[in-house]
Amino acid sequence: MRCSVIAVGTELLLGQIVDTNSSWIGERLAANGIDSHVQFKVGDNHRRIVALLRSALDEADAVIMCGGLGPTHDDLTREAIAEVMGVELEMNDAVADVIREIFSSRGRRMADNNLRQAMVPRGATIIPQTRGTAPGLICPVGLGGSNGDKVVYAVPGVPHEMYDMMERAVLPDLRRRMGDVSVIASKVVRTWGESESGLNERLAPLIEQLEREGNPTLAFLASGWEGIKVRLTAKGADVVEAQAIIERWLPEVHRHAGEFVFGYDADTMESVVLDLLEARGWSFGLAESVTGGLVAGRITAVPGASRTFKGSIVSYASEVKFDVLSVPRGPVVSAESAIAMADGARRVLGADVGLSLTGVAGPAEQDGQPVGTLWVGLALPNHETTATLLRMPGTRDQMRQMSVISALDLLRRRLV
Amino acid sequence: MRCSVIAVGTELLLGQIVDTNSSWIGERLAANGIDSHVQFKVGDNHRRIVALLRSALDEADAVIMCGGLGPTHDDLTREAIAEVMGVELEMNDAVADVIREIFSSRGRRMADNNLRQAMVPRGATIIPQTRGTAPGLICPVGLGGSNGDKVVYAVPGVPHEMYDMMERAVLPDLRRRMGDVSVIASKVVRTWGESESGLNERLAPLIEQLEREGNPTLAFLASGWEGIKVRLTAKGADVVEAQAIIERWLPEVHRHAGEFVFGYDADTMESVVLDLLEARGWSFGLAESVTGGLVAGRITAVPGASRTFKGSIVSYASEVKFDVLSVPRGPVVSAESAIAMADGARRVLGADVGLSLTGVAGPAEQDGQPVGTLWVGLALPNHETTATLLRMPGTRDQMRQMSVISALDLLRRRLV
Numbered sequence: 001m002r003c004s005v006i007a008v009g010t011e012l013l014l015g016q017i018v019d020t021n022s023s024w025i026g027e028r029l030a031a032n033g034i035d036s037h038v039q040f041k042v043g044d045n046h047r048r049i050v051a052l053l054r055s056a057l058d059e060a061d062a063v064i065m066c067g068g069l070g071p072t073h074d075d076l077t078r079e080a081i082a083e084v085m086g087v088e089l090e091m092n093d094a095v096a097d098v099i100r101e102i103f104s105s106r107g108r109r110m111a112d113n114n115l116r117q118a119m120v121p122r123g124a125t126i127i128p129q130t131r132g133t134a135p136g137l138i139c140p141v142g143l144g145g146s147n148g149d150k151v152v153y154a155v156p157g158v159p160h161e162m163y164d165m166m167e168r169a170v171l172p173d174l175r176r177r178m179g180d181v182s183v184i185a186s187k188v189v190r191t192w193g194e195s196e197s198g199l200n201e202r203l204a205p206l207i208e209q210l211e212r213e214g215n216p217t218l219a220f221l222a223s224g225w226e227g228i229k230v231r232l233t234a235k236g237a238d239v240v241e242a243q244a245i246i247e248r249w250l251p252e253v254h255r256h257a258g259e260f261v262f263g264y265d266a267d268t269m270e271s272v273v274l275d276l277l278e279a280r281g282w283s284f285g286l287a288e289s290v291t292g293g294l295v296a297g298r299i300t301a302v303p304g305a306s307r308t309f310k311g312s313i314v315s316y317a318s319e320v321k322f323d324v325l326s327v328p329r330g331p332v333v334s335a336e337s338a339i340a341m342a343d344g345a346r347r348v349l350g351a352d353v354g355l356s357l358t359g360v361a362g363p364a365e366q367d368g369q370p371v372g373t374l375w376v377g378l379a380l381p382n383h384e385t386t387a388t389l390l391r392m393p394g395t396r397d398q399m400r401q402m403s404v405i406s407a408l409d410l411l412r413r414r415l416v
Numbered sequence: 417m418r419c420s421v422i423a424v425g426t427e428l429l430l431g432q433i434v435d436t437n438s439s440w441i442g443e444r445l446a447a448n449g450i451d452s453h454v455q456f457k458v459g460d461n462h463r464r465i466v467a468l469l470r471s472a473l474d475e476a477d478a479v480i481m482c483g484g485l486g487p488t489h490d491d492l493t494r495e496a497i498a499e500v501m502g503v504e505l506e507m508n509d510a511v512a513d514v515i516r517e518i519f520s521s522r523g524r525r526m527a528d529n530n531l532r533q534a535m536v537p538r539g540a541t542i543i544p545q546t547r548g549t550a551p552g553l554i555c556p557v558g559l560g561g562s563n564g565d566k567v568v569y570a571v572p573g574v575p576h577e578m579y580d581m582m583e584r585a586v587l588p589d590l591r592r593r594m595g596d597v598s599v600i601a602s603k604v605v606r607t608w609g610e611s612e613s614g615l616n617e618r619l620a621p622l623i624e625q626l627e628r629e630g631n632p633t634l635a636f637l638a639s640g641w642e643g644i645k646v647r648l649t650a651k652g653a654d655v656v657e658a659q660a661i662i663e664r665w666l667p668e669v670h671r672h673a674g675e676f677v678f679g680y681d682a683d684t685m686e687s688v689v690l691d692l693l694e695a696r697g698w699s700f701g702l703a704e705s706v707t708g709g710l711v712a713g714r715i716t717a718v719p720g721a722s723r724t725f726k727g728s729i730v731s732y733a734s735e736v737k738f739d740v741l742s743v744p745r746g747p748v749v750s751a752e753s754a755i756a757m758a759d760g761a762r763r764v765l766g767a768d769v770g771l772s773l774t775g776v777a778g779p780a781e782q783d784g785q786p787v788g789t790l791w792v793g794l795a796l797p798n799h800e801t802t803a804t805l806l807r808m809p810g811t812r813d814q815m816r817q818m819s820v821i822s823a824l825d826l827l828r829r830r831l832v
Binding site: 012013014015016017018019020022023024025026027028030036037038039040041042043048051052055059186188195196197198200201207219220221231283286288291292293294295296297299300301303305306309310311312313314315316317319320323324348349350362363391393394395396397398400 | 426427428429430431432433434435436438439440441442443444446452453454455456457458459460464467468471475486487488489490522523524525526527528529530547576635636637699702704707708709710711712713715716717719721722725726727728729730731732733735736739740764765766778779812813816
């Protein structure tokens with residue numbers, strides 16, 4: 001079963017609204033074992049919508065149209081579907097009654113154009129509206145004479161109305177039509193410290209083997225400052241089988257990607273570091289200069305961070321390093337400074353572990369140190385405090401973001 | 417000139433990444449007077465990409481392909497374009513040299529597959545890479561024998577690489593092809609604190625007037641945590657004329673949107689606040705709890721922040737508030753705590769101005785205070801320190817991000 005999505009709305013094409021609906025639908029289709037074919041965004045233009053729907057139906061078994069079901073003259077989804085079905089729109093009295101009832105129950109006058117939402121292509125099935133005024137539609141489309149072997153769904157563009165109709169009606173209907181009950185499971189392996197091409201080379205033997213077998217599939221998802229994700233996707237008769245296939249191949253990914261793997265699925269570098277610290281019962285404090293609070297901001301994005309994280313001394317000005325963290329006066333981008341900052345973070349914040357970052361984000365060099373210089377200080381219980389020099393690439397913003405995850409990865413590697 | 421966009425990547429179809437690139441491109445096309453036709457998302461499948469590109473070229477004069485230019489086996493954009501152009505891919509030695517140089521300058525080993533990125537369809541023009549390893553492409557496509565009357569652009573999927581190539585090469589090339597000799601100038605008015613519909617109502621008389629005149633045009637760009645942007649776009653015979661039209665209408669926008677306007681174009685709330693502080697010669701320090709370093713992280717993203725910004729005490733644990741900032745023991749989400757934190761930030765960091773944030777981001781309430789509670793403390797020279805209660809909407813992440821800009825806006829309004 002191959003399914004395409006058409007998101008309708010000029011505001012989407014103009015970038016005034018980001019189309020997150022299609023992404024959500026794509027995720028739900030995958031979870032239900034339905035292949036996503038193509039996703040489209042089109043403006044409020046009858047001829048274009050009709051042409052796009054026809055072309056989408058050439059390739060896909062089902063098309064979900066999202067948006068364009070409202071009451072105004074630029075809501076054109078109903079008309080477009082009727083034209084492609086080759087049928088008339090008819091007033092559905094039951095739907096009209098529900099719309100009138102919605103308005104009267106809210107004590108609001110109903111403008112006549114709201115009854116446009118009760119116009120239904122002949123032969124379509126209604127998905128009753130439970131949240132908004134517009135019902136959804138299930139429309140059999142007989143292309144080339146074989147009536148009803150493809151299907152077009154129409155759901156509102158308002159996200160919570162769309163989610164409801166997808167879960168309640170569209171996904172169950174798609175699965176009934178599929179007959180095939182195969183289910184997709186996937187697992188994302190999170191890595192840091194190796195480039196996409198480098199990982200590709202490390203995993204090459206596995207990739208070749210999987211391409212021969214066809215199940216599971218392996219894909220790389222670059223996510224910039226978050227490292228490279230490696231995704232395994234398996235098909236199975238049910239969730240248990242699909243997940244078993246994943247579990248069978250996961251150790252192979254781990255064997256090839258090794259030390260670069262820091263977590264799975266929803267894990268982030270910061271959540272992994274917090275878990276490792278919590279497992280040892282160690283509290284955690286920061287002293288940040290070059291990252292200016294970004295490490296603390298990411299750590300505190302994790303719910304429950306307060307069980308482990310004490311805080312951060314963002315010592316952007318040198319005097320704050322000297323006065324609050326007792327850094328010795330002198331060059332502040334240095335091993336000595338990083339070590340004193342990490343020790344200072346432990347002491348001032350009352351933490352077991354202190355991590356510090358001092359460096360040069362640019363635009364100009366500092367104390368003779370080039371842009372991209374990063375010193376990371378790490379103070380652990382019963383260990384001598386260390387300083388590590390790293391070179392970060394990129395612009396000011398990139399340098400800072402890369403510094404965040406690089407410093408946390410350094411701490412992670414010391415903890416595992 | 418009609419332009420379509422094809423975003424390439426299975427991760428987009430599966431909803432693992434939301435396609436914000438197409439939205440950004442759609443916005444830039446509109447600002448340059450180019451019609452958006454259809455936007456597509458397609459997976460990493462050679463046959464489907466080729467079919468989609470062909471069908472997109474049937475209807476549009478230009479197609480921008482975004483993504484699929486990386487070094488791995490599932491980066492297929494180059495091959496797809498070459499097939500549609502009906503030409504071979506050739507190794508471009510100059511591009512290969514740049515890629516080798518990028519790796520050696522970072523002191524990293526280059527995996528051989530990176531040279532895939534130097535493969536260029538014969539007849540294509542290179543958009544030199546300045547940030548990533550993959551160059552962009554400008555590919556004339558002769559459909560129906562009339563060589564070169566349509567064009568396919570390829571740009572990377574990494575947003576900052578894509579933005580750069582769009583502005584530097586793709587948009588100027590599109591405008592040349594359009595034969596449009598007029599020049600576009602635009603100005604973005606940044607606002608905070610009013611909804612899009614509220615701004616629409618305030619600006620309604622101006623919008624009506626501009627719709628009658630046709631030049632400049634006015635558009636709203638919602639940008640979530642960054643407020644609502646109002647964009648004026650003017651056409652003129654040259655830059656001077658286009659900018660003069662903008663300057664003539666700008667005071668009208670300001671007159672209607674008034675206090676909600678905080679800046680223009682590349683201004684951010686944090687850059688505006690830093691400028692206001694610097695103009696008074698005041699240094700600035702923070703005490704953050706609920707935002708956990710996010711305010712400091714945003715402030716230090718501004719180059720030159722060090723002229724004004726001393727640092728932040730990220731007092732996530734209550735003991736850090738008590739011990740470092742001398743907050744009186746008791747409920748830490750309170751006016752008293754916000755005031756003591758702001759005063760403590762001034763004192764500990766040696767700053768003229770202290771700003772503090774304490775609140776509840778969730779998932780659970782705290783000390784009987786509901787999720788969304790935000791107390792902002794503000795200590796200014798020669799003023800009594802104040803605390804202001806704000807209610808933030810949304811999830812944990814939204815609440816924290818909205819808190820950052822809301823607190824800075826509060827400071828901004830006190831400074832102007």
